[in-house]
Amino acid sequence: MRLHIKPALFSAAITLALSAILLGVRLTQVGTELKIIGADIDVIWKILAATALIFFYNLFREHIERTLGFLPHVNIPSRLRSIGTRKSIQRLFWCFIIAATLIFPLLGSRSQIDLATLVLIYIMLSLGLNIVVGLAGLLDLGYVGFYAVGAYTYALLSMYFGIGFWTGLVAAGIMAAFFGFILGFPVLRLRGDYLAIVTLGFGEIIRILLNNLTELTGGPRGIGGIPKPTFFNLEFSRRASENAQTFHQFFGIDFSSMHRVIFLYLLALILVLITIFVINRLIRMPIGRAWEAIREDEIASRALGLNPTHIKLNAFTIGATFAGFAGSFFAARQGFISPESFTFIESAIILAIVVLGGMGSQVGVILAAIAMTVLPEMAREFNEYRMLLFGLMMVLMMIWRPQGLLPMKRPHVELQQ
Amino acid sequence: MSSRILEVSNLTMRFGGLLAVNGVGLTIQNGQIVSMIGPNGAGKTTVFNCLTGFYKPTAGKIVFAGEEIQGLQGHKIARKGMIRTFQHVRLFKSMTVLENLLVAQHQHLNNSLLAGLFKTRAYRQAEQAALDHAMYWLKKVDLLNEANREAGTLAYGPQRRLEIARCMVTRPSLLMLDEPAAGLNPSETDHLKILINELRDEHDISVLLIEHDMKLVMDISDHIVVINQGTPLASGTPEEVRNNPAVIKAYLGEE
Numbered sequence: 001m002r003l004h005i006k007p008a009l010f011s012a013a014i015t016l017a018l019s020a021i022l023l024g025v026r027l028t029q030v031g032t033e034l035k036i037i038g039a040d041i042d043v044i045w046k047i048l049a050a051t052a053l054i055f056f057y058n059l060f061r062e063h064i065e066r067t068l069g070f071l072p073h074v075n076i077p078s079r080l081r082s083i084g085t086r087k088s089i090q091r092l093f094w095c096f097i098i099a100a101t102l103i104f105p106l107l108g109s110r111s112q113i114d115l116a117t118l119v120l121i122y123i124m125l126s127l128g129l130n131i132v133v134g135l136a137g138l139l140d141l142g143y144v145g146f147y148a149v150g151a152y153t154y155a156l157l158s159m160y161f162g163i164g165f166w167t168g169l170v171a172a173g174i175m176a177a178f179f180g181f182i183l184g185f186p187v188l189r190l191r192g193d194y195l196a197i198v199t200l201g202f203g204e205i206i207r208i209l210l211n212n213l214t215e216l217t218g219g220p221r222g223i224g225g226i227p228k229p230t231f232f233n234l235e236f237s238r239r240a241s242e243n244a245q246t247f248h249q250f251f252g253i254d255f256s257s258m259h260r261v262i263f264l265y266l267l268a269l270i271l272v273l274i275t276i277f278v279i280n281r282l283i284r285m286p287i288g289r290a291w292e293a294i295r296e297d298e299i300a301s302r303a304l305g306l307n308p309t310h311i312k313l314n315a316f317t318i319g320a321t322f323a324g325f326a327g328s329f330f331a332a333r334q335g336f337i338s339p340e341s342f343t344f345i346e347s348a349i350i351l352a353i354v355v356l357g358g359m360g361s362q363v364g365v366i367l368a369a370i371a372m373t374v375l376p377e378m379a380r381e382f383n384e385y386r387m388l389l390f391g392l393m394m395v396l397m398m399i400w401r402p403q404g405l406l407p408m409k410r411p412h413v414e415l416q417q
Numbered sequence: 418m419s420s421r422i423l424e425v426s427n428l429t430m431r432f433g434g435l436l437a438v439n440g441v442g443l444t445i446q447n448g449q450i451v452s453m454i455g456p457n458g459a460g461k462t463t464v465f466n467c468l469t470g471f472y473k474p475t476a477g478k479i480v481f482a483g484e485e486i487q488g489l490q491g492h493k494i495a496r497k498g499m500i501r502t503f504q505h506v507r508l509f510k511s512m513t514v515l516e517n518l519l520v521a522q523h524q525h526l527n528n529s530l531l532a533g534l535f536k537t538r539a540y541r542q543a544e545q546a547a548l549d550h551a552m553y554w555l556k557k558v559d560l561l562n563e564a565n566r567e568a569g570t571l572a573y574g575p576q577r578r579l580e581i582a583r584c585m586v587t588r589p590s591l592l593m594l595d596e597p598a599a600g601l602n603p604s605e606t607d608h609l610k611i612l613i614n615e616l617r618d619e620h621d622i623s624v625l626l627i628e629h630d631m632k633l634v635m636d637i638s639d640h641i642v643v644i645n646q647g648t649p650l651a652s653g654t655p656e657e658v659r660n661n662p663a664v665i666k667a668y669l670g671e672e
Contacts, residue, residue, distance in 0.1 A: 278534060281533060281534050281536075282530075282533070282534075285530075285533035285534075286519070286520075286523055286526040286533070286544075287530070287533070289512070289516060289519055289520045289523070290520060290523050292509065292511075292512060292520075293509050293512070293520040293523075296509045296510065296511060296512070297507050297508075297509060299471070299503075299507065300503070300507035300508070300509070301492075301520070302471075302490075302491040302492045302495070303469065303471075303491060303495055303500065303501050303502075303503070303507075304495060304500065304520070304521045304523070304583065304584075304587055305492050305495035305496040305500075305521075305523070305524045305587055306492055306520070306523050306524070307490075307492045308492070
């Protein structure tokens with residue numbers, strides 16, 4: 001192990017010089033003149049600490065990076081294992097992220113938590129579509145159709161049969177899967193562009209159907225008063241409906257409308273975590289490998305006895321299921337849905353998230369979902385130029401980084417030797 | 418059951434006005450190596466495509482292991498144990514060598530979604546068995562050291578070997594090789610010859626071969642079928658075919 005004394009000294013010196021100028025001194029007006037005043041003693045300590053940190057990091061850089069798994073690790077045993085370089089550190093990292101997302105609602109404001117919940121819905125949708133587009137390589141432009149099916153399944157069931165959120169969630173997933181299966185059956189023998197057109201049509205048919213089945217769905221007026229999710233039958237409202245108890249009564253705390261916001265956020269978070277977990281398993285399973293094989297070479301797969309229709313149908317159905325879950329959650333959160341929420345632009349945005357994130361890559365898709373949902377919120381001032389900026393961003397992305405933010409690195413099954 | 422693994426009679430394939438294959442017959446006994454030869458464009462690959470279900474033959478009967486299979490879909494035929502390679506290597510290029518062999522075992526694996534999600538014991542055992550099986554074949558074709566490389570980064574010769582290994586992990590009873598020696602150097606061709614013989618002798622499979630390398634064909638085949646312009650021209654042992662005036666004429670032209 002070499003010690004990098006020279007580069008360490010050099011970077012420490014740069015750190016010291018920069019922070020001394022930027023943080024260590026400041027200009028203050030004294031009377032009519034400007035005077036340079038040194039910083040407080042604790043700022044100086046911080047600068048010194050940062051310099052020391054940089055110095056030691058660079059000194060032991062090789063060692064640190066090896067521990068973190070950046071450099072290839074030379075290993076001799078020849079036993080088989082599914083690779084996940086440096087599992088313990090990765091696990092620690094993910095635990096940290098999950099902890100941060102769990103703590104977030106205690107720190108964030110109401111609107112921030114609301115936005116975060118919306119982000120989580122989009123993450124779930126994008127991860128679902130990622131299975132279809134990214135992993136199985138099927139261009140699906142009507143994904144929002146399954147989202148609508150999920151949302152309306154829960155809304156209608158609760159309206160006509162008084163079914164609660166949890167049952168509705170499962171029903172929505174099953175219903176969306178069923179629609180995915182029914183649609184997938186005839187269209188999956190189509191390829192590329194043709195598949196895209198048919199799925200595009202499907203998404204529109206669903207929306208127009210919902211719009212025109214006025215007796216059943218209320219048409220363009222939509223469905224309102226959809227019950228919110230409950231926490232083990234505890235409601236998040238000021239006054240309980242009959243035969244029910246409210247959350248604040250049960251726990252003997254004061255009512256706060258924040259409880260529900262936080263609860264919805266956590267619920268969405270759990271749904272997303274389950275989605276991530278399931279998809280993570282799927283890509284390591286035989287079906288995940290089969291998706292990749294079909295995407296790469298359908299003819300060769302067929303010659304090896306893989307049934308392409310069956311495998312694609314699997315991807316289509318599983319992807320639709322997640323859209324169904326997301327849809328029912330969306331309906332429950334909004335309390336009101338109408339066909340307007342399920343237009344083609346939604347499909348396009350979800351697809352854009354998948355493509356921007358890097359097709360097939362879960363982390364990339366999550367980052368892209370955050371960016372694509374948060375940025376438009378932050379760019380509210382630009383209002384009418386928003387779509388323009390959005391389009392510009394897409395064009396630039398496709399020119400400079402067509403593989404997406406974080407291109408997919410599939411976990412390979414590896415032979416250790 | 419007869420010892421015939423494959424029996425093809427009167428196979429005909431018509432593309433519009435073009436009669437690509439006309440009345441080809443073919444019989445492969447268990448454990449035989451049969452070659453199909455003929456000039457370029459004679460329809461050999463079309464015969465392959467008909468047999469393996471990539472084309473639906475216009476007419477004819479294909480009996481594989483006592484079962485009529487004409488008109489079945491490709492993957493169904495493959496699952497019955499008739500596995501083919503392609504004239505141009507068709508590996509899953511961005512998957513590793515090992516994964517190529519795992520994908521090929523798809524039909525033998527535990528494909529239940531729930532079993533995989535919860536990693537049941539049976540699921541893990543099946544995965545381990547698939548890995549062991551893949552290892553066995555990697556060793557056999559001498560690719561064990563390349564197991565973790567992406568298949569697309571292999572040199573041409575190893576890609577060819579991997580393709581054969583990928584067929585073999587599906588546990589076929591009839592292996593169909595479409596020009597396996599194309600693009601190989603003489604020493605690689607020799608190894609291929611040894612490998613094919615080994616497959617037949619030790620793994621109890623029959624082989625149907627399309628090949629232009631006459632030395633390989635003559636050395637290895639038990640039986641040869643010659644096709645010219647879609648029609649069967651001759652068939653017999655290598656010795657008979659070599660001395661058949663019609664074959665010489667088709668290959669070398671009129672004197």
